[in-house]
Amino acid sequence: GIGSAIALALVVAATIISLVVVRVSGYDKMRSSMEGVS
Secondary structure, rough: HHHHHHHHHHHHHHHHHHHHHHHHHHHHHHHHHHHHHH
């Protein structure tokens, strides 16, 4: 129903937002630290 559709949309939105945040904030740090190690 509508409730499950809204819940699914919220889960998808939260997943996308978390992925974007990780890429924007953490990816550069992780990449630079890996370059420093190698």
